[in-house]
Amino acid sequence: MLEDRKSPGISQTARSATAHIENPGVLASMLGIIRRDLLLAFRRRQDLANPLVFFVIVITLFPLGVSPEKSFLASAAAGVIWVAALLATLLSLDSLFRADYEDGALEQLLLIPQPLFLLVLGKVLAYWLVTGVPLILLSPLLAIMLHLDVQLLPVLLLSLLLGTPVLSLIGAIGAALTVGLRFGGVLLSLLILPLYIPVLIFGTGTVQAAANGMPVQGSMAMMGALLLFALVTTPFAAAAGLRISIAN
Amino acid sequence: MSNLIVGFKRWFHQWGSPRWFYERSWIWSKWLGLIALLCLPVGIVWGLVFAPEDYQQGNSFRIIYLHVPAAVLAQSCYMIMAAAGLVSLVWKMKVADVILKCAAPIGASFCFLALFTGAVWGKPTWGTWWVWDARLTSMLILLFLYFGIIALEAAIQDKITAARAAALLAIVGVINIVIIKKSVEWWNTLHQPATFKLTEKPAMPAEMWMPLLIVVIGTYAYFGYSLFLRSRNEILLRERRTLWVREIVQSTHARSSL
């Protein structure tokens, strides 16, 4: 996929026959990136568990540090799960581009003809599949441990489903800007957390609204709108960030 | 007509010259300094001493003469930074880089002032030092955005890369400010801290809002003045290898700054 397109000495027919491999279409290259990142992630299976374990531990900190009373936990459950998911996503964001940056693959990605924003989108999608989805799958169990009202569970899951991709997308911008820095991790958190706040508010607010018996369509629509907006804008910003970081 | 366009383009691209900016900004800053020197004392004294006492809040409302200008400036400054960031990324102007970098600490300090005066105002008015209402919370998040830009700019060694990265972050932040505002307002209605809502007062009499307007104008002028102070320093620093800077530094009549 990253091979040189110019192959002097090969006949015209041979060139056209292999053209679809040497000139992959835009979608094909995006899928290729996703496949590659997923493959790399699964080769280091032990690292996949880290965000998950972090997620669980942070959640257990609240009953331990504040109060294990059912009344408190039930009212705080949605917020605690959301904050923990947010922090878990933030924790592993630094690795989104760093591995590629360190072995030079990132520079190659900037050079290939396919639009960078699509490749970034592919990487973020793979990242979300590996970190976000396991969080979502684990959250019902943790919600029950926090005594969350079972009726609120679907709303919570939907809010996480719509929200965690947005967290990954926005995080990609921060990761792109800090990829060249040695200790970019904490700076990344500082840059991204203010941008996360609306997502957090809408995510937990939706569950809160459902808990108060109010209709959730409005806030769910808002989350959907945020997701669409993020899908359309953040890849460009992250791509620009990558070009800025790699420019030197 | 084409002469007009050519003229505009030439004027626009003059801004790209740090030397042109440095030389022109001297007179601009003097004018702005004068306006600030006139408006700020007049406005503040008027507000502190002459404006009538508020029927509801008594004399603590006089904090408004600091809180509102600071808040307005904190938000405008961020907009200016985002605009400078856009110019920096699109036209690669050095002057825009400098303005973005130099405006950040000013904006952040005024954002902090807005928060501090807001909190201090809150104590006699609502009984608590801090309240999570939409406006204060949004301003707190704005302060975090400022810190982010300052930190990012400081962390990257290469000046050009640092400027571009800060520019991108400022633009991303400005887009988010609208979203943040709306979400915090919605969040506020959701949790309904009814006792702490800032009640809608009847329209302020002229004796109250006129000094406020004067202080706001003075604060903007002051912002421009202090921004020019910092930018001129930054330009001298960045262009220190050029002949014109060396001449300025060596001249024995190096003009005093204020």
Next chain:
Amino acid sequence: MGSGNSPVDTRKEFIIKMAFSSLQDFLAMGGHGIYVWLAYAAGLIVFSYNLVSPTLAKRYLFRRLQQQIRREQSTSQTPKT
């Protein structure tokens, strides 16, 4: 600056007079003195900071650049061996 003659005139006059009768009253601010003066102290600090900081920076910058120029000139004058 008188008010109008119409029967239902709610327009107030534009009055400029001091809101406090004595210096003690002014400092006390009707019991809210500490809050008002705390806020204005912070304001003074922020406004001063944004003037003092660049001024000091300029002095430091000029001194540093002048030293650097002097150093470069002296090294260019030493005969090369």
